[in-house]
Amino acid sequence: xxxxxxxxxxxxxxxxxxxxxxxxxxxxxxxxxxxxxxxxxxxxxxxxxxxxxxxxxxxxxxxxxxxxxxxxxxxxxxxxxxxxxxxxxxxxxxxxxxxxxxxxxxxxxxxxxxxxxxxxxx
Numbered sequence: 001x002x003x004x005x006x007x008x009x010x011x012x013x014x015x016x017x018x019x020x021x022x023x024x025x026x027x028x029x030x031x032x033x034x035x036x037x038x039x040x041x042x043x044x045x046x047x048x049x050x051x052x053x054x055x056x057x058x059x060x061x062x063x064x065x066x067x068x069x070x071x072x073x074x075x076x077x078x079x080x081x082x083x084x085x086x087x088x089x090x091x092x093x094x095x096x097x098x099x100x101x102x103x104x105x106x107x108x109x110x111x112x113x114x115x116x117x118x119x120x121x122x
Contacts, residue, residue: 018063025056026087033091037098046095053091060084
């Protein structure tokens, strides 16, 4: 038989499920943004994925800092805010940075290729 002392806490289950959903949103969201940025997709195509990442980061930020702020632990709230704020920053800066790195490496490769081909003739 079931133990009458065992209780299911819906808030704990809801929090666990929400953490998994938000985590998967980050994994697939950053993967898609990375893929689009490396394929040199225009910003019009990157914008929806970036908006989703920023929204998920804001939800994570709210979930992380709500309980510490309510209980008056300002230091813990500030510490827990660092991760989501970094995710927001990378969602904004990351695609452009990846495109710049990719363009620079392609440009450098094109400049080095003729030199390498000329050196093979010796």
